[in-house]
Amino acid sequence: MAEKRVYEVVFIVDPDTQEEEMTKLTQNLSTVVTDQGGTITRNEVLGRRQLAYRIGRKNEGVYVIFEVEGTGGEIAELERRMRVNDAIMRYMTVRVDEDRQRAEKLKARRQRKAAKRPGFAAAAAGGGSAPARGGDDSEA
Amino acid sequence: MSRNIERERDFDNEDEGVPERRPQGGGGRGGGRGRMRRRKVCRFCVDKVDLIDFKDVKLLQNFIPERGKILPRRISGVCTAHQRMLTEAIKRARNIALLPYTAD
Numbered sequence: 111m112a113e114k115r116v117y118e119v120v121f122i123v124d125p126d127t128q129e130e131e132m133t134k135l136t137q138n139l140s141t142v143v144t145d146q147g148g149t150i151t152r153n154e155v156l157g158r159r160q161l162a163y164r165i166g167r168k169n170e171g172v173y174v175i176f177e178v179e180g181t182g183g184e185i186a187e188l189e190r191r192m193r194v195n196d197a198i199m200r201y202m203t204v205r206v207d208e209d210r211q212r213a214e215k216l217k218a219r220r221q222r223k224a225a226k227r228p229g230f231a232a233a234a235a236g237g238g239s240a241p242a243r244g245g246d247d248s249e250a
Numbered sequence: 251m252s253r254n255i256e257r258e259r260d261f262d263n264e265d266e267g268v269p270e271r272r273p274q275g276g277g278g279r280g281g282g283r284g285r286m287r288r289r290k291v292c293r294f295c296v297d298k299v300d301l302i303d304f305k306d307v308k309l310l311q312n313f314i315p316e317r318g319k320i321l322p323r324r325i326s327g328v329c330t331a332h333q334r335m336l337t338e339a340i341k342r343a344r345n346i347a348l349l350p351y352t353a354d
Contacts, residue, residue, distance in 0.1 A: 120305075120346050122346060122347065159348075162347045162350040162351075163347055163350050165347055171347070173346075175305075200345075200346055200347065201346075202342065202345050202346045204304070210301065212300070213300035213301040214300075216300045217298075
């Protein structure tokens with residue numbers, strides 16, 4: 111329970127909302143998260159963008175990204191609020207800590223492997239692994 | 251026996267993005283038939299990509315042809331692991347209207 115999870119929340123705001131309403135909205139949502147004990151590590155408005163398909167008769171929307179750190183409870187509350195809010199056309203939450211951890215692990219493993227085989231690492235770093243391929247190129 | 255060893259090495263090298271020759275069409279038996287094909291290499295392995303972000307529309311767009319479908323591995327040459335990441339990313343991008351579900 112106590113473990114920290116990292117979520118990426120993307121939501122699309124109605125493009126017809128006024129500038130001040132936008133800031134109020136994002137502020138409201140971030141206080142929802144902090145009230146529930148989560149922290150917002152990133153809060154970014156990606157801006158107006160053409161939608162790939164129409165959502166509620168709209169062809170574009172304003173994309174906003176939150177990166178939330180917490181236990182999961184604040185996400186439930188945040189999603190509930192977003193569902194109720196008419197200005198939010200769509201939202202999606204993705205848990206990213208596990209994927210990032212895996213990416214780190216892969217990276218570490220790659221580095222370890224490169225260190226273990228100095229000859230291979232040198233070849234890969236030097237000529238773009240061309241020597242390792244040998245005469246196989248003739249096949250192509 | 252020697253073929254076995256070669257296969258093992260082949261597999262081992264795969265996650266490092268080194269293109270190694272794969273036994274052509276059924277272990278090199280009918281090598282004379284069909285046209286010579288260039289061995290495709292997973293571009294994510296070459297670039298050492300560990301994570302495919304669903305927000306990277308420019309990248310994902312390379313893998314959805316006109317119709318909006320996900321490009322199969324056999325065409326793009328992407329390895330299994332990266333194709334899995336890629337499909338996941340494309341599906342997420344579709345959900346938030348970064349990519350189309352269908353396109354006509």
